[in-house]
Amino acid sequence: xxxxxxxxxxxxxxxxxxxxxxxxxxxxxxxxxxxxxxxxxxxxxxxxxxxxxxxxxxxxxxxxxxxxxxxxxxxxxxxxxxxxxxxxxxxxxxxxxxxxxxxxxxxxxxxxxxxxxxxxxxxxxxxxxxxxxxx
Amino acid sequence: xxxxxxxxxxxxxxxxxxxxxxxxxxxxxxxxxxxxxxxxxxxxxxxxxxxxxxxxxxxxxxxxxxxxxxxxxxxxxxxxxxxxxxxxxxxxxxxxxxxxxxxxxxxxxxxxxxxxxxxxxxxxxxxxxxxxxxxxx
Numbered sequence: 555x556x557x558x559x560x561x562x563x564x565x566x567x568x569x570x571x572x573x574x575x576x577x578x579x580x581x582x583x584x585x586x587x588x589x590x591x592x593x594x595x596x597x598x599x600x601x602x603x604x605x606x607x608x609x610x611x612x613x614x615x616x617x618x619x620x621x622x623x624x625x626x627x628x629x630x631x632x633x634x635x636x637x638x639x640x641x642x643x644x645x646x647x648x649x650x651x652x653x654x655x656x657x658x659x660x661x662x663x664x665x666x667x668x669x670x671x672x673x674x675x676x677x678x679x680x681x682x683x684x685x686x687x688x689x
Numbered sequence: 690x691x692x693x694x695x696x697x698x699x700x701x702x703x704x705x706x707x708x709x710x711x712x713x714x715x716x717x718x719x720x721x722x723x724x725x726x727x728x729x730x731x732x733x734x735x736x737x738x739x740x741x742x743x744x745x746x747x748x749x750x751x752x753x754x755x756x757x758x759x760x761x762x763x764x765x766x767x768x769x770x771x772x773x774x775x776x777x778x779x780x781x782x783x784x785x786x787x788x789x790x791x792x793x794x795x796x797x798x799x800x801x802x803x804x805x806x807x808x809x810x811x812x813x814x815x816x817x818x819x820x821x822x823x824x825x826x
Binding site: 555556557558559560561562563564565566567568569570571572573574575576577578580581584585588589596597598599600601602603604605606607608609610611612613616619620621622623624626628630631632633634635636637638639640641642643644645646647648649650652653654655656657658659661662663666667668670671672673674675676677678679680682683 | 691692693694695696697698699700701702703704705706707708709710711712713714715718721722723724725730733734735736737738739740741742743745746747749750752754755756757758760761762763764766767768769772773774775776777778779780781782783784785786787788789790791792794795796797798799800801802803804805807808809810811812813814815816817818819820
């Protein structure tokens with residue numbers, strides 16, 4: 555199922571590239587919306603709407619697929635969101651932009667970025683366990 | 690036409706994320722919990738996704754142009770710089786705190802998961818904060 559999901563992810567990103575010539579980097583697609591002109595904004599909003607609609611569909615078809623199945627405080631969720639929002643803009647990408655699309659075309663920038671965010675992600679999870687912070 | 694294509698690729702992308710299991714933070718955090726109970730699921734999802742995309746994009750990029758646009762809009766910067774590394778580092782911390790990155794969070798938001806709504810709003814604020822700080826440069 556992981557491999558099926560991954561293949562579908564890769565194929566849909568490729569479809570976006572083939573038809574619209576765009577990279578499926580979600581932080582970039584979303585982040586550029588405030589600055590985009592009308593034509594550029596339309597496909598971006600449509601893609602994001604597609605993602606959200608996919609979530610709606612999954613909720614009906616595969617209810618267990620989408621759930622927040624960990625315990626985190628409101629403060630932690632907010633902090634995480636802020637860091638992800640700021641960090642993806644500063645770093646010009648996220649798991650889909652760098653980790654999928656950039657790595658797949660062997661971009662050095664993306665390989666470095668991906669290694670970096672995986673590393674700090676792992677350190678963060680380790681730190682949280684060591685500190686045994688009830689977050 | 691273009692918006693429809695974008696919508697349906699987004700929909701398919703979301704289904705892929707959901708089927709892959711990465712719209713559940715426990716799966717992502719399990720992968721990042723490298724010293725604990727390691728869950729390789731995310732690695733398999735990424736491997737399948739990267740492998741599929743790599744083969745397809747190699748063929749697609751041999752075209753002169755995409756189907757509905759005059760040119761490709763693939764990033765072309767080469768140099769590794771501090772904003773890239775710093776940004777990735779911060780993103781990774783946020784990712785490791787909760788197990789959400791932009792895509793899965795938006796999918797979960799669409800599925801009406803309350804924590805995802807909170808996360809997406811905060812993520813939007815974080816993005817706008819960056820824009821505000823870099824305004825005029």
